[in-house]
Amino acid sequence: MAEKMQQAGLLPARMQHLKAVIEEDVRRGRYFGAVVIVARHGVVAFHEAIGHTDSARKQPLKKNSVFNIFSTTKALTTVLVFRAIERGDLALTARVSEIIPEFSGGLREKITVYHLLTHTSGLPAVFTPKPGMYIDRLDEIIEAICKCLHCVEEPGRLATYAPMAGHALLGEMLHRTDAKRRRYRKIVEEDLLRPLKMKDTSIGVRADLRSRKIVPIFLDRSPIDHTGHGNLGPNGAFEEEDAEMPWVGAVTSANDLFRFAEMLRRGGELDGARIISPRILDMATRNQTGDRPNELFKPLSVLRGWEIAPAYLGIGFFLRGEAICHHHFGTMTSPRTYGNFGAGSSMYWVDPELDMTFALVSAGVMEESQNIERCQRLSDIAVSAAV
Numbered sequence: 001m002a003e004k005m006q007q008a009g010l011l012p013a014r015m016q017h018l019k020a021v022i023e024e025d026v027r028r029g030r031y032f033g034a035v036v037i038v039a040r041h042g043v044v045a046f047h048e049a050i051g052h053t054d055s056a057r058k059q060p061l062k063k064n065s066v067f068n069i070f071s072t073t074k075a076l077t078t079v080l081v082f083r084a085i086e087r088g089d090l091a092l093t094a095r096v097s098e099i100i101p102e103f104s105g106g107l108r109e110k111i112t113v114y115h116l117l118t119h120t121s122g123l124p125a126v127f128t129p130k131p132g133m134y135i136d137r138l139d140e141i142i143e144a145i146c147k148c149l150h151c152v153e154e155p156g157r158l159a160t161y162a163p164m165a166g167h168a169l170l171g172e173m174l175h176r177t178d179a180k181r182r183r184y185r186k187i188v189e190e191d192l193l194r195p196l197k198m199k200d201t202s203i204g205v206r207a208d209l210r211s212r213k214i215v216p217i218f219l220d221r222s223p224i225d226h227t228g229h230g231n232l233g234p235n236g237a238f239e240e241e242d243a244e245m246p247w248v249g250a251v252t253s254a255n256d257l258f259r260f261a262e263m264l265r266r267g268g269e270l271d272g273a274r275i276i277s278p279r280i281l282d283m284a285t286r287n288q289t290g291d292r293p294n295e296l297f298k299p300l301s302v303l304r305g306w307e308i309a310p311a312y313l314g315i316g317f318f319l320r321g322e323a324i325c326h327h328h329f330g331t332m333t334s335p336r337t338y339g340n341f342g343a344g345s346s347m348y349w350v351d352p353e354l355d356m357t358f359a360l361v362s363a364g365v366m367e368e369s370q371n372i373e374r375c376q377r378l379s380d381i382a383v384s385a386a387v
Contacts (some may be wrong), residue, residue, distance in 0.1 A: 341371075
């Protein structure tokens with residue numbers, strides 16, 4: 001691995017320090033464990049499975065362990081929307097109500113694909129459209145969104161991260177504009193996972209992955225339950241095989257998450273499979289929200305006494321941006337670093353200036369402000385290794 005680090009231009013001592021920091025975090029019980037990949041110029045210099053699946057510490061994590069990645073799922077949906085735009089099936093300017101007519105009425109008529117991807121739709125930042133409902137079936141979620149959710153702000157005015165509604169609607173739009181009317185989960189499988197050889201990834205828990213799947217344990221009590229039709233418990237939606245949740249429904253391994261990120265680093269192509277073009281990726285990784293804060297995260301910053309930072313939202317991606325502020329992607333990555341993250345558990349970023357890729361999946365779902373601090377710290381250590 002030392003030779004790989006030299007090829008990648010990463011200092012071995014700094015990479016060993018990264019491992020030691022994660023080991024100490026796990027020893028202290030901050031989370032149960034993590035699988036992390038760090039690469040530069042496409043060379044994997046660090047791939048470690050550290051810690052265990054739960055607090056009992058009897059079952060070690062493995063490099064091929066499979067995790068729920070929660071909102072990192074949105075990245076898969078986003079890239080497929082980009083693909084649909086490039087094929088002419090969708091457009092950034094397309095109004096949601098044109099494709100989902102039952103979503104018409106009031107300010108909703110103004111919401112476009114662009115608003116959904118930039119989290120500026122004006123819809124409320126809710127985790128479920130109707131309290132107490134099952135969340136694992138997309139058709140039921142869309143029906144509830146159309147009946148229950150209406151704009152609380154003029155579309156385009158505020159940057160408010162949409163935990164659920166935006167990418168649920170985008171997933172449904174992919175289905176309704178698909179020439180074969182394939183389900184969202186089949187579009188993901190056929191148009192993204194197979195071409196990228198992401199064999200450890202599925203929407204819903206594919207049967208052959210179940211033995212490697214880590215059950216998410218929330219270290220901070222989740223404010224809502226995530227129930228599914230199988231009645232598998234308060235977070236049972238994340239265990240359903242046929243779940244179809246374009247905003248939180250993917251499971252994957254660190255290696256597959258890394259392959260997805262590498263496709264982006266390479267301008268939308270990996271191992272001969274072209275998913276999207278460099279042009280749309282360049283557009284998507286530029287700040288679309290100016291200095292506006294992220295309204296959903298703002299209360300968290302106030303609670304922790306942090307400076308309220310700009311949202312730095314691209315088109316479907318979070319960006320690092322210019323400000324020195326608390327950030328999942330660290331304080332030392334370049335301003336155009338982009339990626340996505342999932343609640344207390346998963347993250348990837350691509351730094352185009354350093355030509356560097358970072359992927360993390362972890363066991364033990366952390367409270368989000370603690371997760372931001374964890375991710376920031378690990379990202380800064382990783383970046384410090386680049387020479």
